[in-house]
Structures are given as structure tokens and as C-alpha cells.
Amino acid sequence: MSYWTVVVTRNGSAHLTQTLDSLLNQKQAAKRITIVDDGSTDETPNILRKYERLNDNVTVLTKPDRGYDIRRVPANINLAWAENADLTTEYFMISGDDCTYPAGYTASLLANMQEDMRLVVASGRPRTRESQSQEHAPSGSGRMVRCTFWRQVGGKYPLRAGWETWLLYKAAEHGFEVQLFDNLTYEHARPRGAGHQFVYWGAAMSTLGYHPLYAIGRIVVNVSKPSFAPKRAVNMLRGYLQAELGSDDTFMLPYERSLQSFVKQKQSQKIGRVMSSTLQTKAQDNLSHPYHFRF
Numbered sequence: 416m417s418y419w420t421v422v423v424t425r426n427g428s429a430h431l432t433q434t435l436d437s438l439l440n441q442k443q444a445a446k447r448i449t450i451v452d453d454g455s456t457d458e459t460p461n462i463l464r465k466y467e468r469l470n471d472n473v474t475v476l477t478k479p480d481r482g483y484d485i486r487r488v489p490a491n492i493n494l495a496w497a498e499n500a501d502l503t504t505e506y507f508m509i510s511g512d513d514c515t516y517p518a519g520y521t522a523s524l525l526a527n528m529q530e531d532m533r534l535v536v537a538s539g540r541p542r543t544r545e546s547q548s549q550e551h552a553p554s555g556s557g558r559m560v561r562c563t564f565w566r567q568v569g570g571k572y573p574l575r576a577g578w579e580t581w582l583l584y585k586a587a588e589h590g591f592e593v594q595l596f597d598n599l600t601y602e603h604a605r606p607r608g609a610g611h612q613f614v615y616w617g618a619a620m621s622t623l624g625y626h627p628l629y630a631i632g633r634i635v636v637n638v639s640k641p642s643f644a645p646k647r648a649v650n651m652l653r654g655y656l657q658a659e660l661g662s663d664d665t666f667m668l669p670y671e672r673s674l675q676s677f678v679k680q681k682q683s684q685k686i687g688r689v690m691s692s693t694l695q696t697k698a699q700d701n702l703s704h705p706y707h708f709r710f
Contacts, residue, residue, distance in 0.1 A: 416525055418506035418559065419447040421495035423488055427512030428458040430604045435466055435473075437515045443522035446504055448473045450512075451491040454480030474498075485615065486666045489572035496570065504562060511556035513604035514541070523599050524559045535564035535591040536582060539599030553595050555579040556603065564591060575666050576658065577619030581674075584623065588677050613647040617654025618667045624675025626682040630655055 420438055424431055438448055450463055452475060463475045476498060478491070492509060499507075506525060510516075520539060528534050538553035560582070568585045572578045583593050620630040634651050658667040669675065 416506075416529055417446050417504040418443075418508055418521065418525065419449065419499055419502055419504050420445045420508040420510060421492055421499075422448065422450045422510045422512055423453065423491045423495075424450060424455065424459055424463075424512035425453040425483060426455045426457045426459060428455075428462055430513035430515075431459060431462055433515045433604075434510065434512055435462075437517075437520075438510065439470060439473075440518055441516070441521045442518050443525060445472065445508070445521070447499060447502055449476065449495045449499060450474070451476045451478065451495050453478050453487055453491055454482075456480055486574070489574055489578045493571040496565075506559050506561055507565070509556060509558045509560065511603070511605075514556050515602040515604070516557065517599075517601065520557070520599060520601060521559070523596070527594070527596065528559060528561065531592065533590075533592045534594055535561040535586050536593040537596065539596050539601050541603035542600050543603045543605070551595060552580075552583050553593050554603075557601050564589070573670070575622055575668055575670070576615045576654075577623045577670070580619060580623060581670065584674060584678055584681075587681065588674065613650045614654035614657075615666070617651035617656075618658040618662075620651075620655050621658035622667060622669050624670065624672075624678045626679050626686065628686055629682040 422434065422438070427434075435448070435450075438445065448470075450466075450473070452459060452463055454477075460477065463477075466473050467475050476494060481487075496507070506528065508521060508524075516539075524537050524539070528537055536553050537559050538557045541554050541557060558579075564586065567589065568582070573581055586593050617634075620633065625633075634648050634655075654667075657664075658669075
């Protein structure tokens with residue numbers, strides 16, 4: 416049972432050392448740690464040269480500086496996968512440059528995934544500034560992926576909005592499972608979504624074919640969170656509408672109709688379950704308080 420790790424970075428010197436140290440100090444060591452430097456202009460290249468010199472299992476792929484663009488992240492992960500084509504492992508892990516993992520993180524994920532061969536994507540729960548994420552699906556960073564499944568869906572991330580969520584729906588579409596383990600947490604230094612201010616989160620709901628009620632509900636739920644600024648919700652809505660109405664940005668192009676139909680069907684079922692549960696709760700409440708009928 417083995418794995419390798421890809422870390423994508425750009426100007427990540429503030430947290431990169433802690434990230435790499437935590438990956439190198441895992442009880443279950445990675446066969447290789449490949450860092451893709453997307454044209455950093457800070458101290459990142461110097462840090463990476465030191466780690467590559469001192470660690471036989473660390474390799475660095477350096478790209479030219481083309482400015483910051485969050486849309487290059489999936490392409491950089493794909494580059495690392497292609498560069499490690501000679502490496503035989505059962506799994507690979509994806510990490511940002513601002514994540515710090517406990518020493519038993521990878522061993523725990525691998526043990527859980529080995530117990531259930533239908534489990535193809537898994538992660539722990541990210542925690543930023545002592546506030547844990549409330550997501551119920553595996554995170555994009557800290558994500559362990561089964562290599563056989565990855566090859567089955569094409570061996571690369573699509574270069575469009577929603578690429579991280581795309582992998583989770585592809586797993587469901589193929590009859591596999593994904594899981595976020597609550598008892599396994601790690602530190603995520605930068606707030607999630609900060610790089611694109613949630614515009615591409617909104618666009619992803621369109622590209623993946625989200626049910627309109629589900630998309631609206633997701634925006635409303637985020638607005639209700641104390642830590643979620645109203646501007647972010649506006650950006651999510653802007654990104655969603657921009658993709659729905661058609662955009663010149665190829666990153667906002669829709670996925671194949673078959674996947675969109677699958678996503679919409681799954682979300683329709685979930686909406687139905689939520690509505691049914693709500694109606695049942697109200698009916699029971701009305702029976703308990705017959706003189707205060709509410710609907």
C-alpha cells in the first residue's frame with residue numbers, strides 16, 4: 416500500500432515549510448512528493464531547492480511566471496500526474512501549499528480506504544484559524560485518490576470550474592463512494608475560496624448542472640453563516656449567472672450532459688427528501704399543538 420503526493424504552490428513561502436515538513440514527517444511516508452511551482456516570485460524557489468537537495472523523494476517542477484490565475488491549479492496537478500507516470504502506487508494525495516497535517520494523517524486515510532475498496536476519494540476535515548469547515552464531502556486539499564479510479568475517469572482533472580467537485584460526482588456516477596472523516600483534521604492556513612472570491616464556486620454550480628433550487632439554497636445557506644461575508648454570496652451568484660448566460664471564459668464551459676443530468680437527478684432526490692422531512696416535522700408539530708395550526 417503506497418502513495419505519492421502533489422503540492423501546487425505559487426508564492427507560498429509563508430506556509431510552505433510547515434506543509435512540506437508535515438508531509439515528510441508522516442508515519443506512512445510518500446514514495447515521492449512532487450511540488451509544482453507556478454512561477455513564484457517570492458522565496459518559494461529557494462525553499463524548494465533546499466528541500467529537493469536534502470530529500471531524495473522530493474522533486475520540483477518549475478513553471479514560468481505568468482501572474483496569478485487559480486484556473487491553472489488543475490493543469491498543474493495534471494502535470495504532476497504525468498511526470499509521475501513511472502511511479503507505481505495505489506493512491507496519490509493532493510495538497511495545497513498552506514496545509515499542515517498530523518503525523519498519522521495519511522496512514523489513517525489509507526487504512527480506511529483499504530478496508531473499503533469502493534471508497535475512491537477521501538480526506539480529513541480542514542480547520543482554518545480554529546474554525547472547522549462544515550462541508551460534508553472530501554476537501555480539495557488533503558484529498559487521497561485511488562489511482563485505478565483516477566485512470567478510469569481519464570487520469571486528469573478537467574480545466575473548468577468545479578473540477579474538484581467533478582471528481583466526487585464522477586465517483587458517484589460510477590457507483591463508488593467518497594468520504595470525509597470527521598475524526599481526522601488538519602490545518603488549512605488560508606481561507607478557502609479566497610483566491611477567486613467565490614466567483615468560480617458559483618460558476619461551478621452551473622457547469623456541473625446543479626438544480627436551480629439547490630444552487631439558490633447553497634447561496635442562501637452560505638449567507639446565513641456568520642463567517643461568510645455578503646460580498647462572497649454576491650460573487651457566487653454572479654459566477655453562477657455568468658456561466659448560465661454563457662461566458663467567453665472557457666473555464667466556465669459546461670460539463671457533458673450525461674454528468675449534468677446525473678447531478679441534477681441526485682440533487683432533485685435530495686430536495687425531495689428535505690421537503691418530505693420538513694412537511695413531516697410540521698405535521699407532527701401541528702398535531703402536538705392543535706390550537707396553533709401552522710403550515
